[in-house]
Amino acid sequence: MARILIVDDSPSQLMGILRIVEKLGHETFTATDGASGVEAAKSVLPDLILMDVVMPHLNGFQATRTLKREATTQHIPVILVTTKDQDTDRLWGMRQGAKAYITKPFTEDDLSEVIAQVFSAEAPPAA
Numbered sequence: 001m002a003r004i005l006i007v008d009d010s011p012s013q014l015m016g017i018l019r020i021v022e023k024l025g026h027e028t029f030t031a032t033d034g035a036s037g038v039e040a041a042k043s044v045l046p047d048l049i050l051m052d053v054v055m056p057h058l059n060g061f062q063a064t065r066t067l068k069r070e071a072t073t074q075h076i077p078v079i080l081v082t083t084k085d086q087d088t089d090r091l092w093g094m095r096q097g098a099k100a101y102i103t104k105p106f107t108e109d110d111l112s113e114v115i116a117q118v119f120s121a122e123a124p125p126a127a
Contacts, residue, residue, distance in 0.1 A: 001025040002047035002119065007037030007063065008081070009055040013104070017050055017081065020108050024115065034058025038066050041073050048118060053082035053093065061096050068097030077118050081111075 004026045008014040014030055021028050029044050031037035035057035041049060049067070053060035060080055067073040077099040082089070085103040093101050099118050102110060 001027065003027045003029065003044065004115075005029045005031065005037065005040055005044060005046040005049045007031045007034065007040075007049065007055070007060070008052040009033055010052070013052065017111070020111050021050070021115075023108075024112060034060060034063035038063050038073075041067055041076060042070070045072070046076060048115065049076055049078045050081050050115075051078050051098075053080055053084050053089070061093060064093070064096040064098055077122055079114055079118055081106075 004021050006014060006017050006021065006028060008017065009032050018028055018030065029040055029046060031040040033055045037051065038058065051060040051064055060082065064078045067076060067078065078097060079100040079102060080093040080098045081102050081104065083104045090101045100114050102114050
């Protein structure tokens with residue numbers, strides 16, 4: 001399966017997302033703030049990043065923008081996973097380069113569906 005980096009500063013949120021992603025059969029990596037998330041993405045080069053927005057050092061919007069400007073990480077799809085549920089937040093997140101945006105709280109099915117949608121959108125067309 002895929003290699004997924006989870007970036008969240010809340011230990012309980014991080015563990016909840018980790019449990020869902022591992023249940024789906026994916027390999028996981030974690031970071032606890034935006035700056036360490038950017039560094040982890042550069043070293044791990046995951047297939048997908050699940051990024052919180054409200055975090056210390058670099059928020060998720062800033063971290064996503066940084067990743068999208070780096071040649072080595074710009075291809076990695078980012079799903080913003082956040083409590084920020086305003087339309088302006090969603091629009092801003094997508095303008096930073098996120099492929100999807102999901103708000104907390106979410107169900108296991110909600111997160112699984114968004115991950116599947118992003119992977120199917122990123123998949124090359126069948127020959």
